[in-house]
Amino acid sequence: MRILLAEDDQTIALGLVTALRKEAYAVDHVEDGAMADAALMSQAYDLLILDLSLPRLSGIEVLTRLRHRKNNTAVLILTGRDGVDDCVRGLDAGADDYLAKPFALAELFARVRALTRRGSGNTNHIVFGSLSYNQADREAHINGELLKLSARELALLELLVLRAGKMVGKEQLIDKLCSWGEEVSSNAIEVYVHRLRKKLEIGDIRITTVRGIGYSLELAPSGSNH
Known part of the structure; x- marks a missing residue:
């Protein structure tokens, strides 16, 4: 399974890339929204892990463009913002799930497994x-x-x-x-x-x-x- 991680915090990104690769996922990392948008247009992914607070192009804009292209890649939103408004906006824009920072890796892995299973159309x-x-x-x-x-x-x-x-x-x-x-x-x-x-x-x-x-x-x- 191939995952795109769009996260501008280098410490968080390094930790997630390392952890996900240990779980046998192929992971590509981009640090801004424009790079995420370009990657999604040039490569097929099983899952997009998308931080909402990205430079150059917001996570919401990346998600909106993705869905406007009729791309059904599963999307897991990451947000460190207070409140639920941004998560609601993300879900309304077409995200499949969200996690608020900070989060436990075990919970992230569970969400990733659920979304990749859903995308493949297979049961557990x-x-x-x-x-x-x-x-x-x-x-x-x-x-x-x-x-x-x-x-x-x-x-x-x-x-x-x-x-x-x-x-x-x-x-x-x-x-x-x-x-x-x-x-x-x-x-x-x-x-x-x-x-x-x-x-x-x-x-x-x-x-x-x-x-x-x-x-x-x-x-x-x-x-x-x-």
Whole structure:
């Protein structure tokens, strides 16, 4: 899942970017409204975390422009302002949820999970063959056994299981898994896929490869786990 964070407070932004990346999200950060508006026109995001008090272009204006472009990206407003008027304006302008500063990271993560689930149109619990994936907890089990996955492997599995049975292109994986400035090659994606494929071998699912196109999560043929 890819997130755009529009926050001009560098201390808050650094903390949020670090925390969200540890949760296996790809995060891009901009520090003013004009940069946020430009990023939203050039890149598809699963979620926008938007501070209302941005320089150059206010958060409300960024949100208004986004919705005028018929862009339905989920939006979580952050505000440190007193009172509820600004939050009400944000919700009326098309925001999906809001958090008032200061807030606990656990609450932010819960809001992020809820909004990204809503955007993907999926429920908390996804079952595909012997694989069970819980989007709320971001945990995967095969035959009831917890899979120990790195942040990148978890993000990759989530992308594949949300599109189980459908082809996911390499460029799409790179786009969703990587933040700005990260140099992740096609070969690196192959390494992540290989590692994840090995961990899925205990179940009845597999990652199939269409060379030059991408990958798909499929049920293994009867009698085979490979």
